[in-house]
Amino acid sequence: MENIYNPHVSVDCVVFGFDGEHLKVLLLERHITESDQLYNDKKLPGSIIYENEDIDSAAARVLFELTGLKNAYLSQFHSFGNPDRIKNPRDILWLEKTTKLKIGRIVTIGYMALMRISRKLPYSSEDASANWYNVNEISRLHLAFDHLLIIQTALEHIRHQFYVEPHLFFELLPRKFTMLQLRRLYDTVYNVKSDVRNFQKRMKQQSFLEELDEFEQNVAHRAARLYKFKNQAQRNGYNRPTNANTNNHYKQEQLS
Numbered sequence: 001m002e003n004i005y006n007p008h009v010s011v012d013c014v015v016f017g018f019d020g021e022h023l024k025v026l027l028l029e030r031h032i033t034e035s036d037q038l039y040n041d042k043k044l045p046g047s048i049i050y051e052n053e054d055i056d057s058a059a060a061r062v063l064f065e066l067t068g069l070k071n072a073y074l075s076q077f078h079s080f081g082n083p084d085r086i087k088n089p090r091d092i093l094w095l096e097k098t099t100k101l102k103i104g105r106i107v108t109i110g111y112m113a114l115m116r117i118s119r120k121l122p123y124s125s126e127d128a129s130a131n132w133y134n135v136n137e138i139s140r141l142h143l144a145f146d147h148l149l150i151i152q153t154a155l156e157h158i159r160h161q162f163y164v165e166p167h168l169f170f171e172l173l174p175r176k177f178t179m180l181q182l183r184r185l186y187d188t189v190y191n192v193k194s195d196v197r198n199f200q201k202r203m204k205q206q207s208f209l210e211e212l213d214e215f216e217q218n219v220a221h222r223a224a225r226l227y228k229f230k231n232q233a234q235r236n237g238y239n240r241p242t243n244a245n246t247n248n249h250y251k252q253e254q255l256s
Contacts, residue, residue: 006049008107011047012080013110013112014111015113016113018117021188022134023135023137023185024132024133025133027133027143029129030042044140045062046062046067059074059224063113076109077238078108081107086104086145088105116131118148133144135155168188169182169229178216179224182227209229
């Protein structure tokens with residue numbers, strides 16, 4: 001049975017990753033032929049939904065087609081329905097070419113996903129390619145639709161979610177990681193510079209962190225101790241930072 005698009009509702013996935021130093025977002029570079037010239041810009045992975053699928057299923061489909069992941073963390077965070085969000089002629093051209101439909105107003109539902117950058121992306125398309133970009137450089141890129149706003153809103157969401165569900169940090173880290181990797185991830189998410197000793201002391205007090213009798217291997221510097229996340233930590237107590245500024249980071253910071 002052929003899938004039929006619903007041309008008025010779409011999903012867009014903001015996929016965050018961490019390369020050990022920077023928080024990154026996954027974007028598609030789309031290629032549009034306009035007036036016999038090739039034009040490139042970037043967009044979030046997304047899709048107009050099918051008539052016979054619900055919103056969550058559509059987001060899971062988009063994420064699977066892009067990453068090959070079926071059980072990745074995926075969270076709906078906001079809807080975007082400005083009547084002017086589909087006004088750029090290039091955006092309309094792209095949609096009508098890919099869907100073979102006449103495009104009017106579209107409301108999109110934003111989803112946030114977390115994945116390890118080390119995972120190979122199976123995504124393949126003649127019209128677009130997938131690449132990672134630093135979140136602090138996003139505002140300098142040419143983004144399609146209202147995708148800058150969607151990424152900014154997702155960043156606010158991830159800061160809040162990491163604060164109330166700290167186990168989500170470990171969706172972006174290797175299964176075994178160093179304290180330095182954890183601190184760099186924390187600092188890049190909240191756009192802060194943590195004191196090394198205080199951060200390590202606070203983290204070691206948390207119930208979700210397990211210290212291992214293992215160390216880094218094949219490194220030029222002194223090998224650091226490894227840690228891992230305790231799977232039951234979601235159900236255990238979590239001592240949130242006492243610094244009031246940290247509590248408000250997800251509300252205050254914007255993409256530069």
